[in-house]
Amino acid sequence: LPETGNKRIVIIGAGFGGLKLARELTRQHDYQVVLIDKHNYHQFQPLLYQVATAGIEASAISFPIRKAFQKQNNIHVRIATVQSVDTLNKRLWSNIGVINFDYLVIATGAVTNFFGMEHVKYFSMPMKTVTEAMELRNKILENYEKAIATEDKNELVALMTLVIVGGGPTGVELAGAIAEMKNFVLPKDYPELDFKLMRIVLIESNDRLIKTMSNSASKKALQYLRKLGVEIVCSTRVTDYDGHIVETNKGEKILSNTLIWTSGVQGCVPDGMESYLSGASNRILVDEYNRVIGLKDVFVIGDAAHMTEKNFPYGHPQVAQVAIQQAKNLAGNFKRDFYGYTWKPFHYKNLGSMATVGRNLAVVDLPFIRFQGFIAWLFWMFIHLFAIVGVKNRLMIFINWFWNYFTYDQSLRIIFKSKS
């Protein structure tokens, strides 16, 4: 990396937070920015479930990071894996060598939390990345190919049953999309199978779905999903899974070849930062400026940061909006720092939350209004199209949605394996 005389800000992670921060910082030329990610693309995670259910292409929600900065020359993008951080000497180790920094921003987000259940971790499928979503799509399709070839009744049932753990937005959206596949697509593709045998079970440990949303949203989501044929089990936790039988704390055993785990996340924190963890879900304790408590030049934004605010005594929700708002605030503070102004503390502004259920319904909670149904679904579509990076991605997703909506046909039912 060249020395430019400017102070160097190294950002780890090009998710919602890291990408936003880099974009804000490259508008002015006060700093040299280095953006590190292990992938060469930014992932739009809210639509992962549509990749997993063959509705949109993986590439439509993946945006090449370099493309975002083609017109900037004070940024250096590096595709690399960070191995550890040395906060004392202000440098980090990566698979492409040592990188020094003046300021470090950790925007590494969160990974799936299996709560220490090793069997579940080994046998279940998470869905936090584009590649995991593609693997899930492969698995679902392969199940039915295998089901056609089997003569064992138990195996047939296990192959045709999907259990989703976690009744948050991801679990609800995924369950709805799979139910639509069951209702409209799969019986046409596999006329030899009896789809009355197919079960979609959604298991949630809380007493209602999408606990982060209003009661009315929860109720409607439940109602919509039941109508689509999803079995919903609340107040229940999965305790074990051996690849064939899902066990719950209520003593229930469900025969299923596919357990999809969307039940929780924990901060993804590089080595060398262990002593700054808050204890809760592996997040790093930061002050109101996103500065790591106990360090001067190291910051954490987004899912990996644990900041308490008056309304958020246990930290902010791990959602895109928090990461984006923290990135904006921190970028502003770096600019203030350059000109010698006082830093501004972060305050989260809740813009609302929403989830889609099936092909044309959704639930929406905004700060001043709540609504559900078809209008909510249109609103959800509009917001998501607007939020995605890249004009072409937007166009492609819109065409896919339009197509799927009128043909009742998710057409990307392709099993791509890395080895042909």
Added chain:
Amino acid sequence: LPETGNKRIVIIGAGFGGLKLARELTRQHDYQVVLIDKHNYHQFQPLLYQVATAGIEASAISFPIRKAFQKQNNIHVRIATVQSVDTLNKRLWSNIGVINFDYLVIATGAVTNFFGMEHVKYFSMPMKTVTEAMELRNKILENYEKAIATEDKNELVALMTLVIVGGGPTGVELAGAIAEMKNFVLPKDYPELDFKLMRIVLIESNDRLIKTMSNSASKKALQYLRKLGVEIVCSTRVTDYDGHIVETNKGEKILSNTLIWTSGVQGCVPDGMESYLSGASNRILVDEYNRVIGLKDVFVIGDAAHMTEKNFPYGHPQVAQVAIQQAKNLAGNFKRDFYGYTWKPFHYKNLGSMATVGRNLAVVDLPFIRFQGFIAWLFWMFIHLFAIVGVKNRLMIFINWFWNYFTYDQSLRIIFKSKS
């Protein structure tokens, strides 16, 4: 598989030939058709080079096989790997069990031929399947990520140099597309690299490019590619490659991290058919009805078949048109057989051939006219859009082409790995 009373035709392979045959046969209900493929999708191979160069999505040239037969009930699709064929007892072994047949049609196509060069096979990249094209895309992009991080001058040159072996349509089209990436996309993505160092070398063993086409097409292709900056070496064969240095029979050594092998194919033939090979490029000798010589109920169509005709004493060219025309003829003959009519021998009707070079030029040889340039490119686009399976694929590819043409920007520069 259910017994229906109808005679069972088992087709191995859902490429151009196998898919066409299955479609023709399922129009009537005289036979029970079983279509076996190891993938659940049909691949449109003529556009693989655009997947490899990030121009179109892998899914746009992959069509789910089951979708093609949703309205048919006399066909059974099985995603399986055929292990061996037992022609005597009329059955085959696969990873999903034994399948009996009354008639067997082998439509397994061709695989890359490395002509026995084990090093080349191990270190080079073929491009015969969608997954291979995706791996090639990953490799090309990763090269530049590595180039940015290296300080070794030789390694830098090797990472920035691509050698393509085989000056047939595939090699020419790929070289042109990579040259366009070099000219329009890569320097914007990697402003830190000096693209004067980047070399694209196309090596052909014959004395001219695209030997299957006319002299004027060859000359124009050469001229277009040179203008785009591709180095072309004719009458030269690659003799060895260790992953870093390409050696030729002229004693030349080229430093390159990427050798792309499009130089030849050989028939892909299931075990149990060895004694029916013709000797030339691993193809099975068939009579004018595509019936394996020496067998009564086993047929081969497409790239794996070796049939001689008056104008084709060494067999037909291994192109899609031959496979499609043979499939049509064989389907007609099965129908004739059912009604007791005499079989019709196959005659290949050459509809012409073409290749595109770069972003808006092509060479076209039709039976009565030859033309090159921009009009040829429009013609090429039209024919390929028309030939691809699926209305939505067509639409998606059209939008991609339109987009790339006006933005000079192949936007799918994403490195997807199976493990995130």
